[in-house]
Amino acid sequence: MPKLAPSDAAQPVIRPLTQAAMFLVLTVEDGGEAAVRELVPELTALVRAVGFGRPDARLACVTGFGSAVWDRLFGGPRPAELHPFVALDGPQHRAPSTPGDILLHLRAETHDACYDFADLVLTRLGGAVKIVDEVHGWRYKDVRDLLGFVDGTENPEGVEAVDTALVDAERDPGFVGGSYVIVQKYLHDMTAWNALTDHEQELVIGRTKAGNVQLPDAQLPKTSHVDRNTVVGPDGEEQDIFRANMPFGSFKDGEFGTYFIGYCATPAVTEQMLRNMFLGDEDGNRDRILDFSTAVTGGLFFVPPTSFLDDPPPAPGAAPPAPSPPPAATARPTDGSLGIGSLKRS
Numbered sequence: 001m002p003k004l005a006p007s008d009a010a011q012p013v014i015r016p017l018t019q020a021a022m023f024l025v026l027t028v029e030d031g032g033e034a035a036v037r038e039l040v041p042e043l044t045a046l047v048r049a050v051g052f053g054r055p056d057a058r059l060a061c062v063t064g065f066g067s068a069v070w071d072r073l074f075g076g077p078r079p080a081e082l083h084p085f086v087a088l089d090g091p092q093h094r095a096p097s098t099p100g101d102i103l104l105h106l107r108a109e110t111h112d113a114c115y116d117f118a119d120l121v122l123t124r125l126g127g128a129v130k131i132v133d134e135v136h137g138w139r140y141k142d143v144r145d146l147l148g149f150v151d152g153t154e155n156p157e158g159v160e161a162v163d164t165a166l167v168d169a170e171r172d173p174g175f176v177g178g179s180y181v182i183v184q185k186y187l188h189d190m191t192a193w194n195a196l197t198d199h200e201q202e203l204v205i206g207r208t209k210a211g212n213v214q215l216p217d218a219q220l221p222k223t224s225h226v227d228r229n230t231v232v233g234p235d236g237e238e239q240d241i242f243r244a245n246m247p248f249g250s251f252k253d254g255e256f257g258t259y260f261i262g263y264c265a266t267p268a269v270t271e272q273m274l275r276n277m278f279l280g281d282e283d284g285n286r287d288r289i290l291d292f293s294t295a296v297t298g299g300l301f302f303v304p305p306t307s308f309l310d311d312p313p314p315a316p317g318a319a320p321p322a323p324s325p326p327p328a329a330t331a332r333p334t335d336g337s338l339g340i341g342s343l344k345r346s
Contacts, residue, residue, distance in 0.1 A: 006166035009177025009305040012060040012107075013263050014161045014242060017143060017152065020111040021246045022118055023183065023259055024104040025133040025299060032128030033072050033315070036102070039124050040073075040312050050117045057113040062105040063309065064181050064301030069101035076313040080172040081180060081267055085300040090278040093290040095184065099132050100299035103183060105244070105261060111136065133297055135185060135259045137246025145247050145258045146188055147292070149205050150212040152243045165242040165263040177305035180267040182274075185297040187257040193292045204288045221288070228276045228287040231269055239269045258293070267300055 007014070028036055043063055051059035065073065067084045087097040104121065106114040114136075122131070145151045156164045167178040193201070198209050206226025207214050214220070220227055231239045241262040249256040262270045277287035 006168050006177045007162045010166050011062045011303050011306055013062055013165050013179050015060055015107060018058060018107040019109045019139045020114055021137040022106040022114040023135040024118060025100040026102040026129040027099050027132050028069050028101045028129055035125055035128035037073055037315060041310055043309055046120055050113060054113060057108045057110045059108040059113040062303055064103040064303040066101045066301050071316055074313050075316040075318060077174050079175050079178060079302040082302045085298045088274060088278040093278050095274055095278050095295045096298050098297040103301045135248050137248045137259055140247045146256050147193055148209055151245050153212060155243055156240050161242055164240045165265060167265050171265060179263045179303040181261060181263045181301050181303055182270045183299050184260045184295045186260060186293040186295055187255055189292050190256050222285040223288040225287055225289045229273050231272045241270050
């Protein structure tokens with residue numbers, strides 16, 4: 001049987017933006033591993049069950065696992081580039097690394113579909129996990145963030161999206177169709193941001209606010225978000241990630257921000273973007289958006305292919321299943337019968 005292509009093997013990573021999203025980051029309590037392992041093979045069926053009566057909701061769930069919990073849940077090989085999120089301490093701004101064993105990225109056209117799926121999963125897991133972060137995102141205007149700019153403009157499409165976001169056989173043959181995802185919760189200082197003129201905001205972002213057009217190179221500041229997020233590979237080609245960011249906000253808590261979520265076939269690209277933003281280049285150019293947006297969480301997860309979820313490897317340390325004994329040999333009849341019930345030749 002031919003091997004699946006990455007796009008056929010993948011969880012629903014490459015999907016159009018929906019009206020609603022929910023981001024849940026969980027830690028697995030000591031002794032909770034068995035409950036998590038029991039649930040993992042049922043995740044695909046639970047999505048179908050919740051979404052069956054409301055196909056227009058387009059419910060999708062992407063499940064990722066952090067480095068620390070991987071070896072607690074699964075025996076056998078690890079994804080080649082899975083490691084903890086690396087905190088960054090820049091001269092002015094910091095990207096923290098925060099706890100997280102499991103990421104559930106839920107997307108749907110209606111928020112109730114996300115809610116019902118999360119309710120099923122969390123009820124099943126009970127005390128086996130602890131919720132350490134929960135963000136409810138929603139589509140804002142014409143796909144803008146709360147800063148007023150269109151988000152995700154440079155997302156690759158089609159074959160390029162597959163090449164960007166999904167692991168292929170050359171990179172890691174044991175995890176074709178998987179993806180590395182980095183998440184960060186950013187809180188915006190809306191008072192300070194709104195004190196800027198539109199032109200000043202455009203210089204921070206690197207795009208026009210109304211038309212969503214990238215500023216000409218001659219006018220693009222080295223401290224702009226566009227410039228700091230541009231990563232060029234050894235071959236001179238620009239390297240991309242697949243973003244599924246969502247705005248969120250709470251008037252009660254006074255928190256307004258963007259939940260950053262970036263998928264890539266290797267975490268190295270997203271990590272270089274973050275270094276460009278927080279640490280800057282040799283000339284000290286850092287991302288000026290960080291003067292208005294503060295990262296308060298940071299996590300790195302591996303999203304395994306669907307075949308891995310549906311049939312996970314044995315638990316770590318578990319003995320491999322004993323091979324089935326060969327079928328017993330059947331003696332050939334010597335009485336002239338065919339050996340089928342009581343049928344015999346006359």
